[in-house]
Amino acid sequence: MITEYITMTENEIDRDGIRRAGEILRNGGLVAFPTETVYGLGGDALNPESSMKIYAAKGRPSDNPLIVHICRMEDLHRIVREVPEAARKLARVFWPGPMTMIFNKSELVPKETTGGLDTVAVRFPSNKIAHALIEAEGGFVAAPSANRSGRPSPTMALYCREDLDGRVDMIIDGGSVGIGLESSIIDLTDEKPTILRPGYITKEMFERALEEEVDVDHTIIDPTSHLVPKAPGMKYRHYAPKGDLTIVEGPQEKVVDYINEQLELARAAGEKTGVIGTEETAPLYHADSVKNVGRRGDEEEVARDLFRVLREFDDEGCTKLYSESFESEGLGMAIMNRLKKAAGQQIVHLD
Secondary structure, three states: OOOEEEEOOOOOOOHHHHHHHHHHHHOOOOEEEOOOOOOEEEEEOOOHHHHHHHHHHHOOOOOOOOEEEOOOHHHHHHHEOOOOHHHHHHHHHHOOOOEEEEEEEOOOOOOOOOOOOOEEEEEOOOOHHHHHHHHHHOOOEEOOEOOOOOOOOOOOHHHHHHHHOOOOOEEEEOOOOOOOOOOEEEEOOOOOOEEEEOOOOOHHHHHHHHOOOOEEOOOOOOOOOOOOOOOOOOOOOOOOOOOEEEEEEOOHHHHHHHHHHHHHHHHHOOOOEEEEEOOOOHHHOOOOEEEEOOOOOOHHHHHHHHHHHHHHHHHHOOOEEEEEOOOOOOHHHHHHHHHHHHOOOOEEEOO
């Protein structure tokens, strides 16, 4: 397969390119495209064969649900059995935007799209290119992140091309994304709203909008388990760089000293080393490659840069990686969720 590669911006949308992309999706093909969170790999959400093509292109297990992207609120009623009042409240505040809600699905949505579940994950992205593409397709685009399964999610089209060239029909380059982490996922099918994947929209933001307490699902499902994940990213290792990544948490001075000691040992063993640090600490590390993800207090900057720096370590051939830990509340919860998955839960705790 030859992958067509086109470029545009939200301010200058290539309408002919979007028309061709819509035709590809309607005919069962796949298109990678930008959203405000990360790049998505789109297929026709109502076509079972399209969903299976997405799984094949990504090398993704078929019990890992896909998110259905819409561009009109009225279309939601076609793909879900009911829209609870909580969903209406959240949609008024956060849609279009980086929020995915889980509903009980209608018969219109095939189980190939939902990973065999009777529930469906739905998102209404705010990116104008994504909106135009969904509209051109007809309104329902299934789209996980546009990367090979387990790899860091792409925040630039360059990395879509690296993972998916020759596997998809088209890649739309819309520049770097704004947020850098996948959408927050909240389950509305049980009595109490529950966050299944943290993201830009935090627990505190959900609770303000709903005026009620929201649960967080802290369960980590064992990869060998036969349990079916209810949302993308709950079961399998995700976001992993090619190098071996360890997170180190504790007092800053101890973290820096420990990582530098490990870097010295790794270099003696012939490893090429890398560190994820912050503006405050990056100059203190003695690695082959040190990535500064911004000021520790600016979680939005850290989130925006995280997947990019993981990819850059791969480009540079780094084999032994270390990262500082970040706060575990607010947006920091989402950052740590992705980091822990990228590290395969390898964490060193220092007192």
